[in-house]
Amino acid sequence: MAVLVAVGAVAVAVAMVVGAMVGPAGPAWWRVPLALLDRLPWVSVDSGLTARQWDVVWMIRAPRVVLAALVGATLSLAGASYQGVFRNPLVDPYLLGAAAGAGLGATVVFAVGRSSTSAWPVDPLPLAAFVGALVAVAATYVVGAAFGGARSGASLVLAGVAVTSFATAIQAFILQRNSDVVRQVYSWILGRLSTATWGDVRLVLPYVVASTLAMLLHRRLLDVLRVGEDEAAALGADVRRIRLVVVLAATLGTAAVVAVSGLIAFVGIIVPHAVRLAVGPSYRRVLPVSLLAGAAFLVLADVPSRVLADPAETPIGVVTAFLGAPFFLALLRAREVRQ
Protein backbone atom coordinates (compact mmCIF):
# COMPACT_ATOMS: atom_id res chain seq x y z
CA MET A 1 0.00 0.00 0.00
CA ALA A 2 2.75 2.43 0.97
CA VAL A 3 4.52 1.51 -2.27
CA LEU A 4 1.37 2.18 -4.31
CA VAL A 5 0.92 5.60 -2.74
CA ALA A 6 4.60 6.44 -3.25
CA VAL A 7 4.46 5.43 -6.92
CA GLY A 8 1.25 7.45 -7.35
CA ALA A 9 2.74 10.50 -5.70
CA VAL A 10 5.80 10.34 -7.95
CA ALA A 11 3.51 10.00 -10.99
CA VAL A 12 1.60 13.10 -9.94
CA ALA A 13 4.83 15.06 -9.42
CA VAL A 14 6.21 14.01 -12.81
CA ALA A 15 2.90 14.81 -14.54
CA MET A 16 2.85 18.25 -12.94
CA VAL A 17 6.37 19.05 -14.04
CA VAL A 18 5.57 17.87 -17.57
CA GLY A 19 2.40 19.96 -17.45
CA ALA A 20 4.42 23.03 -16.51
CA MET A 21 6.91 22.42 -19.35
CA VAL A 22 4.44 22.50 -22.24
CA GLY A 23 2.45 25.36 -23.67
CA PRO A 24 2.53 28.32 -25.99
CA ALA A 25 4.57 31.48 -25.31
CA GLY A 26 7.00 30.15 -22.78
CA PRO A 27 10.66 29.26 -22.39
CA ALA A 28 12.30 26.19 -23.91
CA TRP A 29 10.72 23.17 -22.25
CA TRP A 30 13.89 21.81 -20.71
CA ARG A 31 14.55 25.04 -18.84
CA VAL A 32 11.33 24.71 -16.79
CA PRO A 33 12.42 21.84 -14.53
CA LEU A 34 15.66 23.72 -13.88
CA ALA A 35 13.75 26.82 -12.91
CA LEU A 36 11.49 24.79 -10.62
CA LEU A 37 14.55 23.17 -9.03
CA ASP A 38 16.03 26.60 -8.52
CA ARG A 39 12.97 27.53 -6.46
CA LEU A 40 13.51 24.71 -4.00
CA PRO A 41 15.18 25.68 -0.73
CA TRP A 42 18.96 25.15 -0.63
CA VAL A 43 19.09 24.48 -4.37
CA SER A 44 20.54 26.92 -6.84
CA VAL A 45 20.49 26.19 -10.55
CA ASP A 46 20.92 28.63 -13.40
CA SER A 47 17.88 27.99 -15.59
CA GLY A 48 18.39 30.98 -17.82
CA LEU A 49 14.73 32.00 -17.59
CA THR A 50 13.83 35.66 -17.95
CA ALA A 51 11.50 37.19 -15.39
CA ARG A 52 8.72 37.28 -17.98
CA GLN A 53 9.22 33.61 -18.85
CA TRP A 54 9.11 32.73 -15.19
CA ASP A 55 5.80 34.61 -14.93
CA VAL A 56 4.39 32.51 -17.75
CA VAL A 57 5.41 29.36 -15.90
CA TRP A 58 4.38 30.48 -12.44
CA MET A 59 1.33 32.69 -13.04
CA ILE A 60 -0.24 30.90 -16.03
CA ARG A 61 0.90 27.30 -16.23
CA ALA A 62 1.42 26.45 -12.55
CA PRO A 63 -2.08 27.33 -11.31
CA ARG A 64 -3.52 25.51 -14.30
CA VAL A 65 -1.52 22.39 -13.51
CA VAL A 66 -2.36 22.53 -9.82
CA LEU A 67 -6.04 23.08 -10.57
CA ALA A 68 -6.04 20.18 -13.03
CA ALA A 69 -4.53 17.97 -10.33
CA LEU A 70 -7.15 19.03 -7.77
CA VAL A 71 -10.03 18.61 -10.22
CA GLY A 72 -8.82 15.23 -11.47
CA ALA A 73 -8.19 13.96 -7.96
CA THR A 74 -11.59 15.09 -6.70
CA LEU A 75 -13.59 13.78 -9.65
CA SER A 76 -11.86 10.38 -9.55
CA LEU A 77 -12.18 10.02 -5.81
CA ALA A 78 -15.82 11.13 -5.87
CA GLY A 79 -16.54 8.73 -8.73
CA ALA A 80 -14.96 5.82 -6.87
CA SER A 81 -16.86 6.74 -3.70
CA TYR A 82 -20.20 7.01 -5.50
CA GLN A 83 -19.53 3.63 -7.15
CA GLY A 84 -18.88 2.15 -3.71
CA VAL A 85 -21.85 3.64 -1.98
CA PHE A 86 -24.28 2.68 -4.76
CA ARG A 87 -22.54 -0.62 -5.51
CA ASN A 88 -22.71 0.24 -9.18
CA PRO A 89 -19.57 0.40 -11.30
CA LEU A 90 -21.16 2.59 -13.97
CA VAL A 91 -21.91 5.50 -11.70
CA ASP A 92 -20.08 8.81 -11.94
CA PRO A 93 -19.88 11.88 -9.69
CA TYR A 94 -22.55 13.63 -11.76
CA LEU A 95 -25.10 10.87 -11.11
CA LEU A 96 -27.29 12.53 -8.53
CA GLY A 97 -27.81 15.72 -10.54
CA ALA A 98 -24.61 17.61 -9.74
CA ALA A 99 -23.81 18.13 -13.42
CA ALA A 100 -27.28 19.17 -14.47
CA GLY A 101 -27.62 21.49 -11.47
CA ALA A 102 -24.27 23.12 -12.09
CA GLY A 103 -25.08 23.44 -15.81
CA LEU A 104 -28.39 25.11 -15.01
CA GLY A 105 -26.74 27.51 -12.57
CA ALA A 106 -24.11 28.49 -15.13
CA THR A 107 -26.75 28.86 -17.85
CA VAL A 108 -28.75 31.26 -15.72
CA VAL A 109 -25.66 33.43 -15.17
CA PHE A 110 -24.84 33.49 -18.89
CA ALA A 111 -28.48 34.27 -19.75
CA VAL A 112 -28.68 37.16 -17.25
CA GLY A 113 -25.56 38.43 -18.94
CA ARG A 114 -21.93 38.35 -17.92
CA SER A 115 -21.65 42.09 -18.56
CA SER A 116 -24.41 43.03 -16.13
CA THR A 117 -22.77 40.96 -13.41
CA SER A 118 -19.19 42.04 -14.05
CA ALA A 119 -19.42 44.73 -11.40
CA TRP A 120 -20.25 42.21 -8.68
CA PRO A 121 -17.69 41.76 -5.93
CA VAL A 122 -17.55 38.01 -6.59
CA ASP A 123 -17.77 36.20 -9.90
CA PRO A 124 -21.28 34.71 -9.90
CA LEU A 125 -20.45 31.93 -12.37
CA PRO A 126 -18.66 29.50 -10.04
CA LEU A 127 -21.04 30.42 -7.24
CA ALA A 128 -24.11 29.66 -9.37
CA ALA A 129 -22.63 26.38 -10.60
CA PHE A 130 -21.70 25.36 -7.05
CA VAL A 131 -25.11 26.22 -5.61
CA GLY A 132 -26.89 24.63 -8.59
CA ALA A 133 -25.04 21.36 -8.08
CA LEU A 134 -25.72 21.27 -4.33
CA VAL A 135 -29.41 22.17 -4.73
CA ALA A 136 -29.89 19.48 -7.39
CA VAL A 137 -28.30 16.75 -5.25
CA ALA A 138 -30.25 17.90 -2.18
CA ALA A 139 -33.46 17.68 -4.23
CA THR A 140 -32.48 14.17 -5.34
CA TYR A 141 -31.89 13.14 -1.75
CA VAL A 142 -35.19 14.55 -0.51
CA VAL A 143 -37.19 13.02 -3.38
CA GLY A 144 -35.40 9.69 -3.13
CA ALA A 145 -35.90 9.43 0.63
CA ALA A 146 -39.57 10.44 0.33
CA PHE A 147 -40.50 7.89 -2.31
CA GLY A 148 -38.04 5.07 -1.80
CA GLY A 149 -37.30 2.80 1.09
CA ALA A 150 -35.08 4.35 3.68
CA ARG A 151 -32.29 1.93 2.96
CA SER A 152 -32.46 1.61 -0.77
CA GLY A 153 -29.80 3.27 -2.88
CA ALA A 154 -31.73 2.41 -6.04
CA SER A 155 -34.51 4.89 -5.34
CA LEU A 156 -31.87 7.59 -4.91
CA VAL A 157 -30.38 6.80 -8.32
CA LEU A 158 -33.82 6.98 -9.94
CA ALA A 159 -34.54 10.28 -8.21
CA GLY A 160 -31.22 11.53 -9.61
CA VAL A 161 -32.35 10.63 -13.12
CA ALA A 162 -35.59 12.57 -12.60
CA VAL A 163 -33.89 15.64 -11.14
CA THR A 164 -31.31 15.60 -13.95
CA SER A 165 -33.93 15.60 -16.69
CA PHE A 166 -35.92 18.28 -14.89
CA ALA A 167 -32.89 20.59 -14.58
CA THR A 168 -31.84 19.86 -18.16
CA ALA A 169 -35.32 20.74 -19.38
CA ILE A 170 -35.23 24.13 -17.64
CA GLN A 171 -31.75 24.71 -19.03
CA ALA A 172 -32.95 23.91 -22.56
CA PHE A 173 -35.87 26.30 -22.12
CA ILE A 174 -33.58 29.13 -21.00
CA LEU A 175 -31.18 28.47 -23.89
CA GLN A 176 -34.10 28.51 -26.34
CA ARG A 177 -34.98 32.00 -25.11
CA ASN A 178 -31.36 33.21 -25.10
CA SER A 179 -29.81 31.61 -28.14
CA ASP A 180 -27.01 34.21 -28.15
CA VAL A 181 -25.36 32.56 -25.14
CA VAL A 182 -25.54 28.98 -26.43
CA ARG A 183 -21.91 29.09 -27.47
CA GLN A 184 -20.69 30.29 -24.08
CA VAL A 185 -22.76 27.72 -22.20
CA TYR A 186 -21.57 25.01 -24.53
CA SER A 187 -17.93 25.82 -23.99
CA TRP A 188 -18.47 25.96 -20.21
CA ILE A 189 -20.13 22.55 -20.26
CA LEU A 190 -17.20 20.99 -22.11
CA GLY A 191 -14.93 22.02 -19.30
CA ARG A 192 -12.00 24.37 -19.25
CA LEU A 193 -8.88 24.89 -17.23
CA SER A 194 -7.47 27.58 -19.51
CA THR A 195 -8.52 30.48 -17.32
CA ALA A 196 -7.17 28.95 -14.12
CA THR A 197 -5.63 31.32 -11.61
CA TRP A 198 -4.17 30.90 -8.13
CA GLY A 199 -7.45 32.47 -6.99
CA ASP A 200 -9.35 29.46 -8.38
CA VAL A 201 -6.99 27.13 -6.58
CA ARG A 202 -7.52 28.96 -3.30
CA LEU A 203 -11.28 28.95 -3.89
CA VAL A 204 -11.64 25.18 -4.25
CA LEU A 205 -8.86 24.01 -1.97
CA PRO A 206 -10.81 23.99 1.34
CA TYR A 207 -13.69 22.03 -0.20
CA VAL A 208 -11.37 19.60 -1.93
CA VAL A 209 -9.39 18.94 1.25
CA ALA A 210 -12.48 18.47 3.43
CA SER A 211 -14.30 16.20 0.99
CA THR A 212 -11.16 14.18 0.28
CA LEU A 213 -10.56 13.50 3.97
CA ALA A 214 -14.18 12.50 4.55
CA MET A 215 -14.17 10.09 1.60
CA LEU A 216 -10.81 8.52 2.46
CA LEU A 217 -11.94 7.93 6.04
CA HIS A 218 -14.77 5.75 4.73
CA ARG A 219 -12.65 3.47 2.57
CA ARG A 220 -12.90 0.47 4.89
CA LEU A 221 -16.65 0.93 5.34
CA LEU A 222 -17.11 1.04 1.55
CA ASP A 223 -15.61 -2.46 1.50
CA VAL A 224 -18.20 -3.55 4.07
CA LEU A 225 -20.95 -2.14 1.82
CA ARG A 226 -19.79 -4.41 -1.00
CA VAL A 227 -21.86 -7.24 0.49
CA GLY A 228 -25.03 -5.20 0.14
CA GLU A 229 -27.02 -2.92 2.39
CA ASP A 230 -28.75 -5.67 4.40
CA GLU A 231 -25.67 -7.65 5.21
CA ALA A 232 -23.64 -4.54 5.91
CA ALA A 233 -26.32 -3.52 8.41
CA ALA A 234 -26.22 -6.99 9.98
CA LEU A 235 -22.44 -6.54 10.27
CA GLY A 236 -23.07 -3.43 12.33
CA ALA A 237 -22.61 -0.75 9.65
CA ASP A 238 -24.94 2.25 9.82
CA VAL A 239 -25.70 2.15 6.11
CA ARG A 240 -27.81 5.31 5.92
CA ARG A 241 -25.28 7.42 7.78
CA ILE A 242 -22.39 6.13 5.68
CA ARG A 243 -24.27 6.83 2.47
CA LEU A 244 -25.31 10.31 3.58
CA VAL A 245 -21.80 11.34 4.65
CA VAL A 246 -20.06 9.88 1.59
CA VAL A 247 -22.58 11.36 -0.84
CA LEU A 248 -22.38 14.71 0.92
CA ALA A 249 -18.58 14.74 0.78
CA ALA A 250 -18.41 13.56 -2.83
CA THR A 251 -21.03 16.11 -3.87
CA LEU A 252 -19.33 18.98 -2.07
CA GLY A 253 -16.01 18.21 -3.74
CA THR A 254 -17.62 17.69 -7.14
CA ALA A 255 -19.64 20.90 -6.92
CA ALA A 256 -16.53 22.88 -5.96
CA VAL A 257 -14.39 21.63 -8.84
CA VAL A 258 -17.23 21.82 -11.36
CA ALA A 259 -17.69 25.45 -10.38
CA VAL A 260 -14.17 26.34 -11.53
CA SER A 261 -13.60 23.82 -14.32
CA GLY A 262 -16.96 23.08 -15.93
CA LEU A 263 -18.17 19.58 -16.59
CA ILE A 264 -15.16 17.43 -17.35
CA ALA A 265 -16.54 14.10 -18.47
CA PHE A 266 -15.46 10.52 -17.87
CA VAL A 267 -12.65 11.14 -15.38
CA GLY A 268 -14.88 9.94 -12.56
CA ILE A 269 -15.54 6.66 -14.33
CA ILE A 270 -12.42 5.74 -16.25
CA VAL A 271 -9.86 6.50 -13.57
CA PRO A 272 -11.43 4.37 -10.79
CA HIS A 273 -11.91 1.52 -13.26
CA ALA A 274 -8.37 1.62 -14.54
CA VAL A 275 -7.25 1.67 -10.91
CA ARG A 276 -9.40 -1.38 -10.11
CA LEU A 277 -7.80 -3.28 -12.97
CA ALA A 278 -4.39 -2.41 -11.57
CA VAL A 279 -4.80 -2.81 -7.80
CA GLY A 280 -7.93 -4.92 -7.35
CA PRO A 281 -11.42 -4.00 -6.19
CA SER A 282 -10.84 -3.22 -2.50
CA TYR A 283 -11.77 0.38 -1.75
CA ARG A 284 -8.91 0.61 0.71
CA ARG A 285 -6.61 0.71 -2.28
CA VAL A 286 -9.02 2.03 -4.94
CA LEU A 287 -9.75 5.31 -3.12
CA PRO A 288 -6.23 6.59 -2.42
CA VAL A 289 -4.85 5.32 -5.73
CA SER A 290 -7.76 6.87 -7.67
CA LEU A 291 -7.04 10.18 -6.00
CA LEU A 292 -3.43 10.16 -7.22
CA ALA A 293 -4.12 8.60 -10.61
CA GLY A 294 -6.93 11.09 -11.26
CA ALA A 295 -4.64 14.01 -10.50
CA ALA A 296 -1.90 12.69 -12.82
CA PHE A 297 -4.40 11.80 -15.56
CA LEU A 298 -6.08 15.17 -15.75
CA VAL A 299 -2.80 17.08 -15.66
CA LEU A 300 -1.58 14.99 -18.60
CA ALA A 301 -4.92 15.19 -20.45
CA ASP A 302 -4.66 18.95 -20.20
CA VAL A 303 -1.41 18.92 -22.19
CA PRO A 304 -2.93 17.88 -25.56
CA SER A 305 -5.83 20.22 -24.89
CA ARG A 306 -3.27 23.06 -24.89
CA VAL A 307 -1.23 22.03 -27.90
CA LEU A 308 -3.54 20.04 -30.24
CA ALA A 309 -5.17 23.05 -31.87
CA ASP A 310 -2.48 25.57 -30.93
CA PRO A 311 -2.99 28.51 -30.55
CA ALA A 312 -6.66 27.69 -29.81
CA GLU A 313 -7.66 25.49 -26.87
CA THR A 314 -9.25 22.07 -27.28
CA PRO A 315 -11.75 21.78 -24.40
CA ILE A 316 -10.39 19.35 -21.83
CA GLY A 317 -13.78 17.64 -21.63
CA VAL A 318 -13.32 16.70 -25.28
CA VAL A 319 -9.90 15.20 -24.59
CA THR A 320 -11.06 13.16 -21.59
CA ALA A 321 -14.16 11.89 -23.38
CA PHE A 322 -12.10 11.15 -26.50
CA LEU A 323 -9.84 8.94 -24.42
CA GLY A 324 -12.64 7.83 -22.13
CA ALA A 325 -15.22 6.51 -24.57
CA PRO A 326 -13.00 3.85 -26.22
CA PHE A 327 -11.62 2.87 -22.82
CA PHE A 328 -15.13 2.51 -21.49
CA LEU A 329 -16.14 0.20 -24.34
CA ALA A 330 -13.03 -1.91 -23.87
CA LEU A 331 -13.84 -2.17 -20.20
CA LEU A 332 -17.40 -3.33 -20.85
CA ARG A 333 -16.07 -5.88 -23.28
CA ALA A 334 -13.55 -7.18 -20.74
CA ARG A 335 -16.32 -7.52 -18.16
CA GLU A 336 -18.47 -9.46 -20.60
CA VAL A 337 -15.65 -11.82 -21.44
CA ARG A 338 -15.01 -12.51 -17.78
CA GLN A 339 -18.65 -13.31 -16.93
Place this chain on the structure above:
Amino acid sequence: MTTLGFCDLGVRYGGTEAVRGFNDLLHAGEWLCLIGPNGAGKSSVLRAAAGLVRYSGSVAVDQVEIPAASPRWRSRRIAYVPQSPVMPADMRVGEYVLLGRNPWVGHFSRESAADRAAVRGVIEALELGALAGRRVGDLSGGERQRMVVARALAQEAPVLLLDEPTSALDVGHQQHALELVDRLRRERGLTVVSAMHDLTLAGLYADRLVLMHQGVRVAAGTASEVLVPEVLAEFYGASVRVHTDPDGTVVVVPVRPRSGTVPG
Protein backbone atom coordinates in the same frame (compact mmCIF):
# COMPACT_ATOMS: atom_id res chain seq x y z
CA MET B 1 -23.58 -18.65 27.04
CA THR B 2 -26.38 -16.40 25.97
CA THR B 3 -30.14 -16.52 25.87
CA LEU B 4 -32.33 -15.03 23.16
CA GLY B 5 -35.87 -13.92 23.88
CA PHE B 6 -38.70 -12.80 21.61
CA CYS B 7 -41.60 -10.97 23.24
CA ASP B 8 -44.78 -10.27 21.27
CA LEU B 9 -42.74 -9.82 18.08
CA GLY B 10 -44.64 -8.38 15.13
CA VAL B 11 -43.39 -7.58 11.61
CA ARG B 12 -45.37 -5.70 8.96
CA TYR B 13 -44.53 -5.06 5.31
CA GLY B 14 -46.81 -2.21 4.28
CA GLY B 15 -50.33 -3.52 4.88
CA THR B 16 -49.45 -7.19 5.30
CA GLU B 17 -48.69 -8.68 8.64
CA ALA B 18 -45.81 -11.14 8.26
CA VAL B 19 -45.35 -12.06 11.92
CA ARG B 20 -47.81 -11.60 14.78
CA GLY B 21 -47.41 -12.13 18.53
CA PHE B 22 -44.31 -14.29 18.33
CA ASN B 23 -42.91 -15.32 21.71
CA ASP B 24 -40.04 -17.62 22.51
CA LEU B 25 -37.11 -17.93 24.85
CA LEU B 26 -34.04 -19.86 23.76
CA HIS B 27 -31.84 -21.02 26.55
CA ALA B 28 -28.11 -20.69 26.16
CA GLY B 29 -26.60 -23.08 23.64
CA GLU B 30 -29.97 -24.19 22.32
CA TRP B 31 -30.66 -24.77 18.60
CA LEU B 32 -34.15 -23.71 17.62
CA CYS B 33 -35.43 -24.42 14.13
CA LEU B 34 -38.29 -22.46 12.57
CA ILE B 35 -40.29 -24.51 10.10
CA GLY B 36 -43.41 -23.76 8.12
CA PRO B 37 -44.58 -23.29 4.55
CA ASN B 38 -43.32 -20.50 2.30
CA GLY B 39 -44.47 -17.11 3.55
CA ALA B 40 -45.11 -18.35 7.08
CA GLY B 41 -42.88 -15.63 8.55
CA LYS B 42 -39.76 -17.66 9.41
CA SER B 43 -37.37 -15.35 7.59
CA SER B 44 -39.11 -12.30 9.02
CA VAL B 45 -38.44 -13.47 12.56
CA LEU B 46 -34.76 -13.86 11.69
CA ARG B 47 -34.61 -10.55 9.84
CA ALA B 48 -36.18 -8.79 12.82
CA ALA B 49 -33.62 -10.29 15.18
CA ALA B 50 -30.85 -9.23 12.77
CA GLY B 51 -32.21 -5.68 12.72
CA LEU B 52 -33.03 -5.67 9.02
CA VAL B 53 -36.76 -4.92 9.34
CA ARG B 54 -38.73 -2.77 11.70
CA TYR B 55 -40.66 -4.71 14.28
CA SER B 56 -42.96 -4.24 17.22
CA GLY B 57 -42.43 -6.02 20.51
CA SER B 58 -38.91 -6.81 21.56
CA VAL B 59 -35.93 -9.05 20.96
CA ALA B 60 -33.65 -9.48 23.95
CA VAL B 61 -30.15 -10.90 24.27
CA ASP B 62 -29.43 -12.11 27.81
CA GLN B 63 -32.60 -10.31 28.83
CA VAL B 64 -31.33 -6.96 27.56
CA GLU B 65 -33.61 -5.51 24.90
CA ILE B 66 -31.76 -4.71 21.69
CA PRO B 67 -31.64 -0.92 21.19
CA ALA B 68 -33.27 -0.16 17.85
CA ALA B 69 -30.73 2.45 16.81
CA SER B 70 -27.49 0.57 17.39
CA PRO B 71 -26.55 -1.82 14.61
CA ARG B 72 -23.12 -2.16 16.22
CA TRP B 73 -24.46 -3.32 19.61
CA ARG B 74 -26.62 -5.87 17.84
CA SER B 75 -23.92 -7.12 15.50
CA ARG B 76 -21.61 -7.86 18.42
CA ARG B 77 -24.21 -10.23 19.84
CA ILE B 78 -26.06 -11.59 16.81
CA ALA B 79 -24.53 -12.92 13.59
CA TYR B 80 -26.83 -13.43 10.62
CA VAL B 81 -26.40 -15.61 7.55
CA PRO B 82 -29.01 -14.68 4.93
CA GLN B 83 -30.72 -17.09 2.58
CA SER B 84 -28.76 -15.96 -0.45
CA PRO B 85 -25.78 -13.92 0.70
CA VAL B 86 -24.28 -11.31 -1.61
CA MET B 87 -20.90 -12.62 -2.71
CA PRO B 88 -18.81 -10.09 -4.63
CA ALA B 89 -17.13 -12.34 -7.17
CA ASP B 90 -13.86 -10.40 -7.22
CA MET B 91 -13.42 -10.26 -3.44
CA ARG B 92 -10.82 -12.53 -1.85
CA VAL B 93 -12.04 -15.16 0.59
CA GLY B 94 -9.82 -13.75 3.34
CA GLU B 95 -11.19 -10.24 2.78
CA TYR B 96 -14.73 -11.57 2.92
CA VAL B 97 -14.20 -13.29 6.26
CA LEU B 98 -12.46 -10.17 7.58
CA LEU B 99 -15.71 -8.23 7.08
CA GLY B 100 -17.03 -10.19 10.05
CA ARG B 101 -14.76 -8.12 12.29
CA ASN B 102 -16.60 -4.89 11.42
CA PRO B 103 -18.57 -4.79 14.70
CA TRP B 104 -15.28 -4.63 16.61
CA VAL B 105 -13.33 -2.18 14.45
CA GLY B 106 -13.62 1.57 15.00
CA HIS B 107 -15.52 3.23 12.14
CA PHE B 108 -12.48 4.94 10.71
CA SER B 109 -9.73 2.63 11.88
CA ARG B 110 -8.20 -0.53 10.51
CA GLU B 111 -8.44 -4.07 11.79
CA SER B 112 -5.96 -4.72 14.58
CA ALA B 113 -3.54 -7.64 14.80
CA ALA B 114 -6.03 -9.27 17.18
CA ASP B 115 -8.79 -8.97 14.55
CA ARG B 116 -6.59 -10.60 11.94
CA ALA B 117 -5.64 -13.34 14.36
CA ALA B 118 -9.32 -14.03 15.07
CA VAL B 119 -9.97 -14.32 11.34
CA ARG B 120 -7.02 -16.68 10.89
CA GLY B 121 -8.38 -18.85 13.69
CA VAL B 122 -11.81 -19.08 12.09
CA ILE B 123 -10.33 -19.78 8.67
CA GLU B 124 -8.29 -22.62 10.13
CA ALA B 125 -11.21 -24.03 12.10
CA LEU B 126 -13.30 -24.21 8.91
CA GLU B 127 -10.41 -25.55 6.82
CA LEU B 128 -10.50 -22.56 4.49
CA GLY B 129 -6.77 -21.90 4.72
CA ALA B 130 -6.01 -23.08 1.21
CA LEU B 131 -8.80 -20.89 -0.18
CA ALA B 132 -8.07 -17.65 1.68
CA GLY B 133 -6.36 -16.04 -1.30
CA ARG B 134 -8.90 -17.22 -3.88
CA ARG B 135 -11.61 -15.10 -5.51
CA VAL B 136 -15.08 -15.68 -4.07
CA GLY B 137 -16.41 -16.20 -7.58
CA ASP B 138 -14.13 -19.20 -8.07
CA LEU B 139 -15.46 -21.21 -5.11
CA SER B 140 -17.91 -24.12 -5.24
CA GLY B 141 -21.27 -23.97 -3.49
CA GLY B 142 -20.07 -25.90 -0.46
CA GLU B 143 -16.94 -23.77 -0.11
CA ARG B 144 -19.02 -20.60 -0.28
CA GLN B 145 -21.30 -21.87 2.44
CA ARG B 146 -18.32 -22.49 4.70
CA MET B 147 -16.95 -19.05 3.87
CA VAL B 148 -20.23 -17.37 4.83
CA VAL B 149 -20.34 -19.29 8.12
CA ALA B 150 -16.73 -18.26 8.68
CA ARG B 151 -17.66 -14.58 8.34
CA ALA B 152 -20.49 -15.04 10.84
CA LEU B 153 -18.13 -16.77 13.29
CA ALA B 154 -15.54 -14.01 12.88
CA GLN B 155 -18.16 -11.70 14.43
CA GLU B 156 -17.69 -13.66 17.66
CA ALA B 157 -21.36 -13.12 18.44
CA PRO B 158 -22.93 -15.64 20.83
CA VAL B 159 -26.15 -15.89 18.79
CA LEU B 160 -26.15 -17.27 15.23
CA LEU B 161 -29.11 -16.84 12.87
CA LEU B 162 -29.21 -19.04 9.77
CA ASP B 163 -31.83 -18.48 7.07
CA GLU B 164 -32.11 -21.63 4.94
CA PRO B 165 -28.45 -22.48 5.39
CA THR B 166 -28.53 -25.60 3.25
CA SER B 167 -31.19 -25.05 0.60
CA ALA B 168 -28.62 -24.61 -2.20
CA LEU B 169 -26.51 -27.62 -1.25
CA ASP B 170 -26.57 -31.29 -2.20
CA VAL B 171 -27.26 -33.89 0.46
CA GLY B 172 -23.61 -34.41 1.36
CA HIS B 173 -22.85 -30.72 1.69
CA GLN B 174 -26.07 -30.17 3.63
CA GLN B 175 -24.86 -32.67 6.15
CA HIS B 176 -21.37 -31.18 6.30
CA ALA B 177 -22.74 -27.67 6.82
CA LEU B 178 -25.15 -28.68 9.58
CA GLU B 179 -22.57 -30.87 11.32
CA LEU B 180 -20.23 -27.90 11.22
CA VAL B 181 -22.81 -25.60 12.81
CA ASP B 182 -23.53 -28.21 15.47
CA ARG B 183 -19.85 -28.70 16.24
CA LEU B 184 -19.29 -24.96 16.53
CA ARG B 185 -22.37 -24.64 18.69
CA ARG B 186 -20.97 -27.15 21.13
CA GLU B 187 -17.40 -25.83 21.03
CA ARG B 188 -18.31 -22.18 21.34
CA GLY B 189 -21.60 -22.38 23.17
CA LEU B 190 -23.52 -20.63 20.38
CA THR B 191 -27.25 -20.16 20.57
CA VAL B 192 -28.63 -20.95 17.11
CA VAL B 193 -31.89 -20.09 15.34
CA SER B 194 -32.33 -21.46 11.84
CA ALA B 195 -35.15 -21.47 9.33
CA MET B 196 -35.29 -24.70 7.32
CA HIS B 197 -37.44 -26.40 4.74
CA ASP B 198 -36.07 -29.92 5.07
CA LEU B 199 -38.11 -31.26 7.97
CA THR B 200 -36.05 -34.40 8.51
CA LEU B 201 -32.83 -32.40 8.77
CA ALA B 202 -34.54 -29.84 10.99
CA GLY B 203 -35.63 -32.56 13.37
CA LEU B 204 -32.23 -34.21 13.24
CA TYR B 205 -30.19 -31.18 14.31
CA ALA B 206 -32.43 -28.80 16.26
CA ASP B 207 -33.23 -29.21 19.94
CA ARG B 208 -36.65 -27.79 19.39
CA LEU B 209 -38.88 -27.00 16.40
CA VAL B 210 -41.35 -24.15 16.07
CA LEU B 211 -43.91 -24.48 13.30
CA MET B 212 -45.16 -21.19 11.88
CA HIS B 213 -48.17 -20.59 9.69
CA GLN B 214 -49.37 -17.22 8.37
CA GLY B 215 -47.14 -15.33 10.77
CA VAL B 216 -48.22 -17.16 13.91
CA ARG B 217 -46.56 -20.01 15.77
CA VAL B 218 -48.93 -22.97 15.67
CA ALA B 219 -46.88 -25.78 17.19
CA ALA B 220 -43.66 -26.20 19.10
CA GLY B 221 -41.70 -28.99 20.67
CA THR B 222 -39.34 -31.80 19.81
CA ALA B 223 -39.28 -33.41 16.39
CA SER B 224 -41.54 -36.27 17.43
CA GLU B 225 -44.05 -33.83 18.90
CA VAL B 226 -44.26 -31.46 15.94
CA LEU B 227 -43.58 -33.67 12.93
CA VAL B 228 -46.86 -35.60 12.83
CA PRO B 229 -48.72 -36.26 9.57
CA GLU B 230 -51.95 -34.53 10.63
CA VAL B 231 -50.16 -31.32 11.58
CA LEU B 232 -48.07 -31.26 8.39
CA ALA B 233 -51.16 -31.95 6.29
CA GLU B 234 -53.02 -29.11 7.94
CA PHE B 235 -50.33 -26.43 7.68
CA TYR B 236 -48.25 -27.46 4.67
CA GLY B 237 -51.11 -28.97 2.68
CA ALA B 238 -48.80 -31.92 2.17
CA SER B 239 -49.25 -35.67 2.19
CA VAL B 240 -46.44 -37.19 4.20
CA ARG B 241 -45.60 -40.33 6.04
CA VAL B 242 -43.59 -40.03 9.24
CA HIS B 243 -41.27 -42.83 10.35
CA THR B 244 -39.52 -42.96 13.64
CA ASP B 245 -36.31 -44.93 13.39
CA PRO B 246 -35.23 -47.14 16.29
CA ASP B 247 -32.66 -44.51 17.30
CA GLY B 248 -35.42 -41.93 17.63
CA THR B 249 -34.75 -40.09 14.35
CA VAL B 250 -37.95 -38.73 12.85
CA VAL B 251 -38.04 -39.12 9.04
CA VAL B 252 -40.58 -37.21 6.97
CA VAL B 253 -41.29 -38.77 3.55
CA PRO B 254 -43.63 -37.24 0.99
CA VAL B 255 -46.24 -39.61 -0.46
CA ARG B 256 -48.56 -39.35 -3.47
CA PRO B 257 -52.06 -38.40 -2.25
CA ARG B 258 -54.33 -41.44 -2.64
CA SER B 259 -57.29 -39.68 -4.19
CA GLY B 260 -55.09 -37.60 -6.49
CA THR B 261 -55.95 -34.44 -4.56
CA VAL B 262 -53.78 -32.77 -1.99
CA PRO B 263 -55.41 -32.46 1.43
CA GLY B 264 -55.71 -29.17 3.32
